[in-house]
Amino acid sequence: MAVFSSLTPVFVAVLCVIIGFLFKSSQRRETRSKQERSDQTARPWVDEDLQDDTEISSKHNEDDDDWLDTTEEENLPHIPYTPIQYSATEMLERSEKFYSLMNLRRSVRFVSPDPVPKQVIDNVIRTAGTAPSGAHTEPWTFVVVSDADVKHKIREIIEEEEEINYKQRMGDKWVHDLKKLRTNWVKEYLDVAPYLILVFKQTYGILPNSKKKTHYYNEISVSISCGILLAALQNVGLVTVTTTPLNCGPQLRSLLQRPANPATRKIPANEEGE
Amino acid sequence: MAVFSSLTPVFVAVLCVIIGFLFKSSQRRETRSKQERSDQTARPWVDEDLQDDTEISSKHNEDDDDWLDTTEEENLPHIPYTPIQYSATEMLERSEKFYSLMNLRRSVRFVSPDPVPKQVIDNVIRTAGTAPSGAHTEPWTFVVVSDADVKHKIREIIEEEEEINYKQRMGDKWVHDLKKLRTNWVKEYLDVAPYLILVFKQTYGILPNSKKKTHYYNEISVSISCGILLAALQNVGLVTVTTTPLNCGPQLRSLLQRPANPATRKIPANEEGE
Numbered sequence: 001m002a003v004f005s006s007l008t009p010v011f012v013a014v015l016c017v018i019i020g021f022l023f024k025s026s027q028r029r030e031t032r033s034k035q036e037r038s039d040q041t042a043r044p045w046v047d048e049d050l051q052d053d054t055e056i057s058s059k060h061n062e063d064d065d066d067w068l069d070t071t072e073e074e075n076l077p078h079i080p081y082t083p084i085q086y087s088a089t090e091m092l093e094r095s096e097k098f099y100s101l102m103n104l105r106r107s108v109r110f111v112s113p114d115p116v117p118k119q120v121i122d123n124v125i126r127t128a129g130t131a132p133s134g135a136h137t138e139p140w141t142f143v144v145v146s147d148a149d150v151k152h153k154i155r156e157i158i159e160e161e162e163e164i165n166y167k168q169r170m171g172d173k174w175v176h177d178l179k180k181l182r183t184n185w186v187k188e189y190l191d192v193a194p195y196l197i198l199v200f201k202q203t204y205g206i207l208p209n210s211k212k213k214t215h216y217y218n219e220i221s222v223s224i225s226c227g228i229l230l231a232a233l234q235n236v237g238l239v240t241v242t243t244t245p246l247n248c249g250p251q252l253r254s255l256l257q258r259p260a261n262p263a264t265r266k267i268p269a270n271e272e273g274e
Numbered sequence: 275m276a277v278f279s280s281l282t283p284v285f286v287a288v289l290c291v292i293i294g295f296l297f298k299s300s301q302r303r304e305t306r307s308k309q310e311r312s313d314q315t316a317r318p319w320v321d322e323d324l325q326d327d328t329e330i331s332s333k334h335n336e337d338d339d340d341w342l343d344t345t346e347e348e349n350l351p352h353i354p355y356t357p358i359q360y361s362a363t364e365m366l367e368r369s370e371k372f373y374s375l376m377n378l379r380r381s382v383r384f385v386s387p388d389p390v391p392k393q394v395i396d397n398v399i400r401t402a403g404t405a406p407s408g409a410h411t412e413p414w415t416f417v418v419v420s421d422a423d424v425k426h427k428i429r430e431i432i433e434e435e436e437e438i439n440y441k442q443r444m445g446d447k448w449v450h451d452l453k454k455l456r457t458n459w460v461k462e463y464l465d466v467a468p469y470l471i472l473v474f475k476q477t478y479g480i481l482p483n484s485k486k487k488t489h490y491y492n493e494i495s496v497s498i499s500c501g502i503l504l505a506a507l508q509n510v511g512l513v514t515v516t517t518t519p520l521n522c523g524p525q526l527r528s529l530l531q532r533p534a535n536p537a538t539r540k541i542p543a544n545e546e547g548e
Contacts, residue, residue, distance in 0.1 A: 086511040095397035102404045123369035227501015237360040
C-alpha cells in the first residue's frame with residue numbers, strides 16, 4: 001500500500017464535521033449587526049452554485065499526457081476472507097440496536113468545550129478510512145484541528161464566505177429554505193468544539209513518478225467515508241454537525257498547509273491528516 | 275414530516291449495494307466470448323464521464339419559476355435533546371470495537387444465495403435514513419430488490435452499459451486502473467445475491483402544490499447515507515459490494531417504475547422504497 005501513502009493529493013474542502021459533547025446550558029447566539037437581507041432577487045438554485053473554486057481551477061491545470069498509473073498491486077496473493085456471520089435472531093437484534101443508536105443522532109450546533117480524548121478521534125478517523133472508494137483510491141484526507149487559534153481562523157474563513165452565501169451567492173430561495181432550520185452564517189461552535197474534522201477530497205493523486213493518479217467518483221467515495229465517520233462518532237456518544245462550507249476550499253487548504261505542491265507541504269504539530 | 279412523504283422525486287441511480295452472506299465455495303466466473311479490448315485510444319478520465327443521462331436531461335426540464343417551498347415546519351416546538359454520554363474509557367473501548375468491526379468489511383463479489391431476513395434489510399435501510407442531508411431534504415430513495423426476474427433484468431441493464439464503459443466510454447486508462455482489481459463487466463452476483471439495494475438520489479422533489487423543492491448537495495447527502503447503510507450492513511454480518519452503474523439510471527428507473535411523473539408511479543409488490 002506504499003503507493004497510497006506517497007500520494008500528494010489535491011485538496012478540496014468537502015465537509016467540515018464539528019464534534020464534541022452536547023452543551024447542556026442554554027446559550028444565545030450573538031448575532032452580528034449586519035443582518036439585513038440582501039436585496040438581490042431570488043434565483044433558482046443550481047448544482048453549479050456548489051462548485052468549489054478549487055475544483056474548477058484544478059481542471060485547468062490538468063495535463064492530459066500526465067495520466068499514468070503503476071501496476072505494482074496487480075499480482076498480490078489471494079488472502080481468504082472469513083467474515084463474522086450471525087444467526088437470523090442475532091442479525092435482527094443487532095440491526096435494531098444499531099438503528100436505535102443511529103436514530104438518536106442529531107446535528108448539534110451548541111456544543112460543550114469539554115475535552116475529548118484524542119485517541120478516540122484517531123480511532124473514528126481510522127474507521128472512516130475503511131470505507132470503499134472508486135477503484136480503491138481512498139481519495140480522502142481528514143484534518144483534525146484542536147488548536148484554538150487555528151479553529152478561530154477557520155471560523156473567520158467560513159463565516160466570511162457563508163455571509164456571502166446567505167446574502168448574495170445562493171439567493172433568496174436558499175435563505176428561505178434554510179429559515180426553518182434557524183441557521184445563519186454565525187458559527188460560534190467552530191470556536192467552542194474541542195475538535196473540527198475537515199474532510200478534503202483529493203480530486204486526483206500524484207504517484208511517486210510524478211504522474212497523476214485518477215480518483216474516480218471521489219466525491220461519492222469521500223461522502224461514503226463521512227457517513228461511516230458520523231456513525232463512528234455517534235457510536236462513542238459525541239455530537240456532531242456536518243457542514244459544507246461552500247467556496248472555502250482554497251483558503252482552508254492554504255491555512256491548513258495542504259497545498260498541491262509536495263515541496264511546500266507541512267503538517268503543523270497540532271493537526272494530523274491520514 | 276408529511277411534506278417529505280408526499281414528494282415525488284426525480285430518481286437518478288447513484289449506487290447499487292449488493293448484499294448477502296459470503297459465498298464459501300470457490301466459483302469461477304463464466305466470461306463472455308466478446309472480451310476483446312476496444313481498440314479505442316486512451317483518453318484521460320474526466321468527471322463528466324460520470325454524468326448520468328438522467329441528470330443531464332432533468333436539467334432541461336426545469337422551469338425556473340416553479341421553485342417554491344412551504345414554511346409549515348418553521349414553528350415546530352423545541353424538543354430537548356439528551357444524547358447518551360460515555361466515560362473516556364468507554365468511549366475508547368467503543369471506538370476500538372467499532373473500528374475493528376468496520377475494518378473487517380471488504381467489497382465481496384462472490385456471494386451466497388442464502389436467504390437473509392427481510393426485516394434486517396428494513397432495519398438497515400431505516401438506519402441509512404437517519405443520515406444528515408442538505409437542508410434536511412433527505413434526498414434518497416432505497417429500492418430493495420429480491421425478485422429473481424427483476425434482479426436478472428437489472429443485471430442485463432448494468433452489464434450492457436458496463437461493457438460499453440469498459441470497451442468504449444471510459445477509455446483504456448480506466449480499464450488499466452481497474453485491472454489490478456480484476457473486475458470486468460460480468461456481474462454474476464447481481465443474480466445470486468438475495469438482495470440488491472438500488473439507491474437513487476432525488477435531484478429535486480415535488481411539493482403537494484406541484485412546485486419543485488430544491489435538494490441541496492443531494493449527491494453528498496445520498497452518499498453519506500450510503501456510508502451509514504454500509505456500516506449497518508457490516509454490523510449485521512452481511513457482505514456487500516458497492517457499485518456505481520454509470521449511465522444505467524434511466525433504464526433502472528424505468529424498470530423499477532420510479533418515474534418522475536406521479537401519475538404513472540407504481541411500486542411492485544416485491545420491491546419497496548422509503
